Amino acid sequence: MPLSTPFHERTSAACTSLHWKDWAGYHAVCRYEHSHEPEYHAVRHAAGLLDVSPLFKIDVTGRDAAAFLAWVTARDPGRLKIGQVGYGCWCDEDGKVLDDGTLTRWDEQHFRITSADPSYAWLLQNASGFDVRLVDRTDEIAGLALQGPTSRAILASVVDGAASGDVGSLRFFRAMRARVAGSPVEITRTGYTGDLGYELFMPAKKALAVYDALLEAGRPHGLLPLGLDALDVLRIEAGFVLMGVDYYSARTCLIEAQKSTPTELGLGWTVDLERAPFLGQRALRREQQTGAAWALVGLALDWDEFVALHDRWGLPPQLPAGASRLPVPVFAGRRQVGYATSSTWSPILKRFIALASVRAEHAAPGSVLRMEVTVQFERRSVQAVVTPTPFFDPPRKRARAGDDA
Amino acid sequence: MSDAVHSARYDAIIVGGGHNGLVCAAYLAKAGRKVLVLERRHVLGGAAVSEELHPGFTFSVCSYVVSLLRPWIIEDLELAKHGLDLIPLEMSFTPHVEGPGLCRWPEAARTRREIAHFSARDAEVYPRFGQQMTRMARFVKPLIDAPAPDPTSLSPPRLLELLDHGRRLRQLQPDDRMALTKLMTASAADFLDEWFESDALKAPMSCSGIIGTFLGVRSPGTAYVLLHHYMGEIDGAFRSWGFSRGGTGRVSEAIASAARAYGATIRTEAEVEQIVVKGGLATSVVLKGGEELRARAIVSGCDPHRTFLGLVGREHLPDEFAADIARFKMRGSSGKVNLAVDRLPVFRCRPEGDEHLRGDVAIAPSMGYLERAYDEAKYGDFSRRPYINMVVPSLVDPSVAPPGKHVISCFVQYAPYKIKEGPEHWPERREAFGDAVVDTLEEYAPGLRDSILYRQVLTPWDLEQQIGLTEGNIFHGELSLEQLAFQRPAPGWARYRTPIQDLWMCGSGTHPGGGIMGASGALAAKAMLAGDSV
Amino acid sequence: MSDAIVVGGGVDGLVCAAALARAGRQVTLLERRSVLGGLASRDEFAPGCFAPGVLHDTRGLRDDVVRSLQLGAHGLRRRAAEAPVVLPLASDRALFRHADDALMRDQLLTHSAADADAWTRWRRTIARLRPFVGSLFDAPAPDPEADTLPGLLGLLKTGLDLRRLGKDAMLELLRIAPMASADWLKDTFRDESLATLLAAPALHGTWLGPWAAGTALALLVNECSAGASVVGGRAALADACASSARVSGVDIRLGHEVTGLVVEHDRVGGVVLASGAELVAPVVVLACDVVRALRTMLPRDVLPQRLQKRLSGWRARGALARLDLVLDGPLELPCARGLDVERALLGARCLDDLERAADALKYRALPERPWLDLAVPSLDDPSLAPPGQTIVSALVHGVAHDLDGGWTDAAREQLVQRVVSVLGEFAPSAPARIRASRLLAPPDLEARYAIAGGHVLHGEFALDQVLPMRPDPDLARGRTPIEGLRLCGRAVHPGPFAPGTSGLLAARALGK
Known part of the structure; x- marks a missing residue:
């Protein structure tokens, strides 16, 4: 039986759909009402508020904090300025990804890791010889993601006093501290929706007060509580991979073929290869020379063809509500060259899109592939063109206050 | 018995x-x-019997959970049709006198939370341990589903078998290969120490390494048995245990029913006193009372000591074989306490609900506790504070107790067959042993003593006298390395044949041995049929 | 610049350096301490009183080492007759472990007649297994990872050697190896004191009692590798090796502690000294506690993580202490009156006594009644003590490295008292004659000899820590993933059972 997050009292009262899932051992709302679509549209046009408390949060402090993280993560945390957040992944010594997540530098010697999978033991195991202290703070810190175009205005209106100006000027992937409803809150301008947005972390004991303040302040700005179903659509549009769906942690893989390198996941840009040794560096250097075997790409599917397949049966085109996590084969001609792991109808782009792992030689943008679809219990395929991700990338995501319309 | 039986000559007598x-x-x-x-007895099943010892209460008298019964046997013999019904038992509870106790649930995330009470590190590592064990169980499983490979044989088919195992070993990842080597040789404690730091977690995990052996958690060779217990298969999933609805006797009844349906004759209260050997050939068996029954092949499901040193007689055996059998270690180390209670036990550390009692309850609070229990036995006494594996089958199978009341089955270790006073003195110490068990449980679940309506205490001596298990060894011989595979029960005699022509073995004392697995019986039958020996 | 640097001046290091030098290499040997010999060094523990190395036994020395280094020419002498090991039975009676089988049989005829025949049979079994087990200790470990043709052939040869034993002997070997030594001996002999006498010597270096599985293999290996002892013990062996090394041109530098290895692009380039200086060489042989060295001397990214993780699981829990005593006068054991006792087993009357000492290890407590593997080295080498005085050295079993409560002065005092009380039980005159004593508890051994856990074998003898698993399949045969870096010493097969052999094998491997 999963546990309740600190927001459970509120989220359970609001979740009239009774659709929940287990997220890392916690109850998490899939959607609050019978459709996830209002929540989706709230994030793209107003704002949504998601309970992200199940994320694992680990504090790394000590004299060697930066050196230690430089050893265990593929991205060089030494390059993070104080108050900056970095997205990256960490690998095993074969260069296979264990997990991805963010790294926030609060201080010269204080970092916070947030990630989907528990990595505490793994970090500890690699910490010998470093002067660092690791504290797993997952249980004591509650988290909220406030995402969408009006999120800045909402947040600015709830933070105490002078900090509201700081919220306005907080840049993309930067962090700040403030107080909301009497509680200290750590704010990062990050998210998993590909939109303007923030993530807020606060002591679990103060969680409800912060939640109430945000909802209250958000009401005039169109804020809705957000569930995981809508998030899934949002993150596919944003081109974000999801562990356990688009890739598997090397830690949980039973066989080699299930593991991926950062490059194979499209995360090659997060790897700083030329620096002091880090876990996986040798393997990744080798891969750099030989080239990655796989690539994670976006696919834009031919909607007309999809409609035509249904037409033959006299059916209207049917897609599952929300995103599909059913993996399906991807072909080049008749040969299977990969598999699509997440797909969805993008309401904002009005396109049928997917994330897929394909053999590297078919990964160039514009490559024409085919993805399997099932129509009236028959296996068919539709044309799928390799498309750069993010599919949806509004300027407001990165823009400073005042820049965005 | 009809005359037909007397006059009939059987193809095989079991x-x-x-x-x-x-x-x-x-x-x-x-x-x-x-x-x-x-x-010999009035009930079938040997150590897998259910008996109504107290009115309304049905006990799985000896073996109490089913894990290793091979799925292919269930399918081959259509046991489901004959009444076999296994209920998965998927959680494990380790109570503490002080402290929160530890439950390991089927849900990974929930188990992680439980373990995190003791160590965040262990909580994270735990699923990875399961993965590695699963990979290794995959490697070992084909070994238990086939006759033992024989590294000393020079015959081409045997060499090919060996090569095949060698090839599979080389295909394992280096880490797994190393881990497998350690599993085969190290102690459960040493093996687990490499993975975990928390005593509260290691102790209950290491228990599966010692069940049925006369070894402690720090004795080399116990890690292997850890794996043995990761190989249970119920509902196609690895590493699950289960109850048999109606008690483990129902397993035997289902198999008996299948056997009868195929035409086998089964006689109870027919005690074999002698297996008659003439000119190196087993020809017949003599029952208590003098009745002699002949068959083309005699198959013994008894343990090796009873079979060869008792029923056959040393004089009919080659010296070396007789010596090998004589030194085949039996050494029972466990007893059983069965309780009928008028209410569920209430554990100090988890007073609410009964969810945590639906699996097995292991009294194994620390490694030191287990090792001390062993040390007492090593020097010839039963453990004052023993390792207890307790189940409450009536919680998931109400058919075995009156409504609201329960049966509690306690597997207790260590209770050495050879106590200082000599095994024949066990009857005088039986109740003291039972008291030690109840006293131990009472510390964890105060009030349990007062809820007892009936108590049965089985010492290793009782297991020998009642069930016929030599020295009370529940596995027909210790599962120690030198008694496994091609050495079970004697070097070179691991393929169910014996030095006596037409005499075969099919009990747990042969490869793969141990547990309610059935593989020995099935593989023996297959070997006999393949050789056209029956 | 030298061709090769050997780190560690113990017997294996000296043998390796000497063999390399004899093959024409320019070799530098670096020893941390101010004396050569490592665990075999001769220590002055009281004025004019010396202990000839930590361990008593030298019977594992293989002829190959003696011949290759011409140790005979450097003063090595082997004993013509072995001193018996004395196990007191009563105040006036003792059981002797004679190396000579006929003597042993005669003794058993009066002691336990049924066991006389059993003895003959048991020795026959050992004799049958000896060529095979012995061959394992003359050669590098079979290579489980062999993908090369010679490697595969080596594996095949081991397999064939095993088969050549004959089916019965092979079955016997496979049966015995994983057993508990107590089970094996009790299956074989009726008399428990005999079983105790035989089981005890094989327990040193394990963390186990005789009832633990795997101890039979240690016993078997001990029995199969026993040759003639070296006169003067381990220290004399080290002297001969040092002399051979010097004469062969090895540049020996004492007081040079190596703290790091220089590795670039997976190639070793030399060593870093405690002084901060670097010494350059294309080949470095580690002949110290290699597991400890690999864990402390290399940058973290050099060895594969998996290997590092496995090495962190290497077990080296020190389980014995050494107590050296100087007696004013001889050691008199009334149970063996008239005999100059050189070796004795005190405090272990039965297998359970041995087992109880191992129990103490588990609970990290001092053994109530430790058992002693006793030697009187000054009988063999009178130069160790001033005239009229006697050196008595006890290996004290069941002494944990990580003692509960720590190694306080009180704990040391208590241990010494318990040892002396056991000694006094069998040699009543001895306690009053003690003029000086020195205790080396496991932490002392650790600090003094730079060995993890104070484990005198650099790692326990256990079924999963022998042959190619010593110390790890990826390091089998002393090779490493780093070009030019080689391992030998006790943590590498054949390690502790054949002093010097792993050094010789490392030198040979480098010669190829």
Whole structure:
């Protein structure tokens, strides 16, 4: 039986759909009402508020904090300025990804890791010889993601006093501290929706007060509580991979073929290869020379063809509500060259899109592939063109206050 | 008994109606052979029996959970049709006198939370341990589903078998190969120490390494048994345990029913006193009372000591074989306490609900506790504070107790067969042993003593006297490295044949041995049929 | 610049350096301490009183080492007759472990007649297994990872050697190896004191009692590798090796502690000294506690993580202490009156006594009644003590490295008292004659000899820590993933059972 997050009292009262899932051992709302679509549209046009408390949060402090993280993560945390957040992944010594997540530098010697999978033991195991202290703070810190175009205005209106100006000027992937409803809150301008947005972390004991303040302040700005179903659509549009769906942690893989390198996941840009040794560096250097075997790409599917397949049966085109996590084969001609792991109808782009792992030689943008679809219990395929991700990338995501319309 | 039985000559007589004997009989009968099973007691099943010892309470008297019964046997013999119903038992509870106790649930995330009370590190590592064990169980499983490979044989088919195992070993990842080597040789404690730091977690995990052995958690060789217990298969999933609805006797009854359906004859209260050997050939068996029954092949489901040193007689055996059997270690180390209670036990550390009692409850609070329990036994006494594996089958199978009341089955270790005073003095110490068990439980679940309506205490001596297990060894011989595979029960005699022509073995004392597995019985039958020996 | 640097001046290091030098290499040997010999060094523990190395036994020395280094020419002498090991039975009676089988049989005829025949049979079994087990200790470990043709052939040869034993002997070997030595001996002999006498010597270096599985293999290996002892013990062996090394041109530098290895692009380039200086060489042989060295001397990214993780699971829990005593006068054991006792087993009357000492290890407590593997080295080498005085050295079993409560002065005092009380039980005159004593508890051994856990074998003898698993399949045969870096010493097969052999094998491997 999963546990309740600190927001459970509120989220359970609001979740009239009774659709929940287990997220890392916690109850998490899939959607609050019978459709996830209002929540989706709230994030793209107003704002949504998601309970992200199940994320694992680990504090790394000590004299060697930066050196230690430089050893265990593929991205060089030494390059993070104080108050900056970095997205990256960490690998095993074969260069296979264990997990991805963010790294926030609060201080010269204080970092916070947030990630989907528990990595505490793994970090500890690699910490010998470093002067660092690791504290797993997952249980004591509650988290909220406030995402969408009006999120800045909402947040600015709830933070105490002078900090509201700081919220306005907080840049993309930067962090700040403030107080909301009497509680200290750590704010990062990050998210998993590909939109303007923030993530807020606060002591679990103060969680409800912060939640109430945000909802209250958000009401005039169109804020809705957000569930995981809508998030899934949002993150596919944003081109974000999801562990356990688009890739598997090397830690949980039973066989080699299930593991991926950062490059194979499209995360090659997060790897700083030329620096002091880090876990996986040798393997990744080798891969750099030989080239990655796989690539994670976006696919834009031919909607007309999809409609035509249904037409033959006299059916209207049917897609599952929300995103599909059913993996399906991807072909080049008749040969299977990969598999699509997440797909969805993008309401904002009005396109049928997917994330897929394909053999590297078919990964160039514009490559024409085919993805399997099932129509009236028959296996068919539709044309799928390799498309750069993010599919949806509004300027407001990165823009400073005042820049965005 | 009808005259027909007396005059009939059987293709095979199976001595002992334990589950392996019955499996063997069923396979032989299914192949069209004329088979007779002879069981000494009034009930079938040997150590896998259910008996109503107290009105309204049905006990799985000896073995109490089913894990290793091979799925292919269930399918081959259509046991489901004959009443076999296994209920998965998927959680494990380790109570503490002080402290929160530890439950390991089927849900990974929930288990992680439980373990994190003791160590965040262990909580994270735990699923990875399961993965590695699963990979290794995959490697070992083919070994238990086939006759033992024989590294000393020079015959081409045997060499090919060996090569095949060697090839599979080389295909394992280096880490797994190393881990496998350690598993085969190290102690459960050493093996677990490499993974975990928390005593509260390691202790209950290491228990599966010692069940049924006369070894402690720090004795080399116990890590292997850890793996043995990761190989249970119920509902196609690895590493699950289960209850048999109606008690483990129902497993035996289902197999017996299958055997009868295939045409086998089964006689109870028919005690075999002698296996008659003439000119190096086993020809017949003599029952208590003098009745002699002949068959083309005699198959013993009894343990190796009883079979060869008791029923056959040393004089009919080659010296070396007799010596090998004589030194085959039996050494029972466990007892059983069965309780009928008028209410569920309430544990100090988890007073609410009964969810945590639906699996097994392991009294194993720390490694030191387990090792001390062993040390007492090593020097010839039963453990004052023993390792107890307790189950409450009536919680998931209400058919075995009156409504609201429960049966509690406690597997207790260590209780050495050879206590200082000598095994024949066990009857005088039986109740003291039972008291030690109840006293121990009372510390964890105050009030349990007052809820007891009936108590049965089985010492290793009782297991020997009642069930016929030599020295009370529940596995027909210790599962120690030198007694496994091609050395079980004697070097070179691990393929169910014996030095006596037409005498075969099919009990737990042969490869792969141990647990309610049935593989020995099935593989023996297959070996006999393949050689056209029956 | 030298061709090769050997780190560690113990017997294996000296043998390796000497063999390399004899093959024409320019070799530098670096020893941390101010004396050569490592665990075999001769220590002055009281004025004019010396202990000839930590361990008593030298019987594992293989002829190959003696021949290759011409140790005979450097003063090595082997004993013509072995001193018996004395196990007191009563105040006036003792059981002797004679190396000579006929003597042993005669003794058993009066002691326990049924066991006389059993003895003959047991020795026959050992004799049958000896060529095979012995061959394992003359050669590098079979290579489980062999993908090369010679490697595969080596594996095949081991397999064939095993088969050549004959089916019965092979079955016997496979049966015995994983057993408990107590089970094996009790299956074989009726008399428990005999079983105790035989089981005890094989327990040193394990963390186990005789009832633990795997100890039979240690016993078997001990029995199969026993040759003639070296006169003067381990220290004399080290002297001969040092002399051979010097004469062969090895540049020996004492007081040079190596703290790091220079590795670039997976190639070793030399060593870093405690002084901060670097010494350059294309080949470095580690002949110290290699597991400890690999864990402390290399940058973290050099060895594969998996290997590092496995090495962190290497077990080296020190389980014995050494107590050296100087007696004013001889050691008199009334149970063996008239005999100059050189070796004795005190405090272990039965297998359970041995087992109880191992129990103490588990609970990290001092053994109530430790058992002693006793030697009187000054009988063999009178130069160790001033005239009229006697050196008595006890290996004290069941002494944990990580003692509960720590190694306080009180704990040391208590241990010494318990040892002396056991000694006094069998040699009543001895306690009053003690003029000086020195205790080396496991932490002392650790600090003094730079060995993890104070484990005198650099790692326990256990089924999963022998042959190619010593110390790890990826390091089998002393190779490493780093070009030019080689391992030998006790943590590498054949390690502790054949002093010097792993050094010789490392030198040979480098010669190829």
